[in-house]
């Protein structure tokens with residue numbers, strides 16, 4: 237009998253596949269492309285969900301496949317390891333994606349180490365931002381010395397992952413008109429000098445703090461992706477992925493980039509986004525959104541910490557019916573929705 241892997245099973249069962257949890261609104265960066273800046277400026281530590289509350293939420297959620305932790309700056313929450321442990325225990329998550337701005341290398345490493353100790357069976361992908369060379373990076377991120385501090389965090393995390401093989405370390409770059417021209421030199425530098433597991437990139441989205449920041453156009457994006465492919469394969473080689481895995485993941489990576497290109501060109505999603513059905517956003521103060529760019533539909537604090545109930549509320553249903561008309565390039569939402577569109581899903585595995 238054919239055994240269906242858990243990854244596929246969870247894709248096709250009802251309920252949420254993944255959750256984006258913005259653990260705090262606080263941040264020590266002031267990035268010009270940040271679309272979260274208004275929420276960040278209103279953030280208040282005292283209003284953040286505490287561990288008891290997070291425990292109630294996780295208990296009612298059921299199993300999830302992936303937990304995306306986000307912020308603000310994730311490591312500013314001192315109890316981040318305990319948060320991961322709660323979701324690991326209550327929701328049986330297989331993977332945690334953890335972006336951090338890496339501005340405090342010692343805190344970053346200590347936090348990731350403790351998470352790995354508390355969740356030894358969960359894969360932990362740490363994502364660190366680099367937007368260009370020293371000067372450009374620091375001006376985009378609004379912090380002097382950010383480039384050097386990220387390099388130090390990468391170095392320390394690379395050392396840590398020798399003892400904790402569930403950790404992977406990737407660089408993330410947000411592509412905009414501010415850095416697209418210099419991306420090739422950053423791409424080469426990251427690949428040749430940093431020994432990371434992957435270099436991810438995505439177009440800027442939402443309404444950035446600095447309104448001069450614009451996403452790339454279709455042509456620029458397509459060229460960038462096609463030039464990046466040999467590096468992507470290089471990262472897979474480095475990870476000693478099997479031939480079969482390399483074949484399939486390169487195809488899905490290419491297909492994903494094509495979908496993003498199509499959205500940049502047509503300003504239309506290739507299929508209905510399943511925000512609020514397969515993936516949703518929990519804010520630091522208990523607010524729930526269908527996605528990061530849509531307004532809050534309710535608060536778990538008013539619904540006995542039942543996030544799924546908030547997603548079934550009248551306000552959530554109203555927003556879900558309007559989703560058809562909107563478009564953005566957010567990978568998490570594209571990936572969570574894709575399996576429900578069989579032709580697109582199957583095509584994503586083919587060359």
Ligand code: SF4
Nearest residue numbers: 263265267270307308
């Ligand atoms: S993009 Fe992230 S790191 Fe930068 S200011 Fe916004 S929340 Fe902070």
Ligand code: SF4
Nearest residue numbers: 509511527562564569
């Ligand atoms: S397409 Fe983008 S903006 Fe629209 S609901 Fe999905 S994630 Fe949100």
